[in-house]
Amino acid sequence: MSEKPENRTGSAESQRDARAFNPRYLQHLGKELYLFDSVFNGITYIHVRELSRENKRPTTNGITLTLQRCNELYSILPDVVIHVDQLRRNEPTFYRRHIGGNWFVVMEMGYDTVNIRKFWLPDNETSIRATRKGVSLTFNQFEELKNGLRILDTFVPELNRVVPCYLSGKHVRDFCKECSPNNTSVA
Numbered sequence: 001m002s003e004k005p006e007n008r009t010g011s012a013e014s015q016r017d018a019r020a021f022n023p024r025y026l027q028h029l030g031k032e033l034y035l036f037d038s039v040f041n042g043i044t045y046i047h048v049r050e051l052s053r054e055n056k057r058p059t060t061n062g063i064t065l066t067l068q069r070c071n072e073l074y075s076i077l078p079d080v081v082i083h084v085d086q087l088r089r090n091e092p093t094f095y096r097r098h099i100g101g102n103w104f105v106v107m108e109m110g111y112d113t114v115n116i117r118k119f120w121l122p123d124n125e126t127s128i129r130a131t132r133k134g135v136s137l138t139f140n141q142f143e144e145l146k147n148g149l150r151i152l153d154t155f156v157p158e159l160n161r162v163v164p165c166y167l168s169g170k171h172v173r174d175f176c177k178e179c180s181p182n183n184t185s186v187a
Helices: 012-018 067-075 077-088 139-155 159-162 167-171
Strands: 026-030 033-040 042-050 057-067 096-101 103-108 110-122 129-137
Touching: 026 139, 033 057, 033 139, 042 067, 042 129, 057 067, 067 077, 067 096, 067 139, 067 159, 077 096, 077 103, 077 110, 077 139, 110 139, 129 139, 139 159
Parallel strands: none
Antiparallel strands: 026 033, 033 042, 042 057, 057 129, 096 103, 103 110, 110 129
């Protein structure tokens, strides 16, 4: 009886295993949510994402940030902390801050979460709307995220080399897709 020849390309499962999940930084934020980095096609990204319970691999639940958006998120942490404190004291507050593209950090009275969410502008409308793409962090998860972002550049040194788009010449000449994703003028 002859044996079946070995599949040289391997199964989809073994090919997935070959692309091992190997972040330089991995921090548990609470429940199955983690802060970590990845490299895809030579570009580094920062994730706030759930990992599966079974194999501790990234799921589709979460967000992926460019290094520029991660730096912008880091830069607004003091403002976010102020609004989290207001929400904890049950004080009225509304906070929405753009971090790049159509991504915003949003907090609102009545919701004890920090949302990092993608928005979109419907055709023939002037107000953006939230999409389902994003992550809602409890205040404890936000504290863990804040602590992780403070040391992330130690493990992901590329964060220190990111130049904000508003310092580039293209930003001044054209509509910047990072600052004005809906083709509105740059202020």
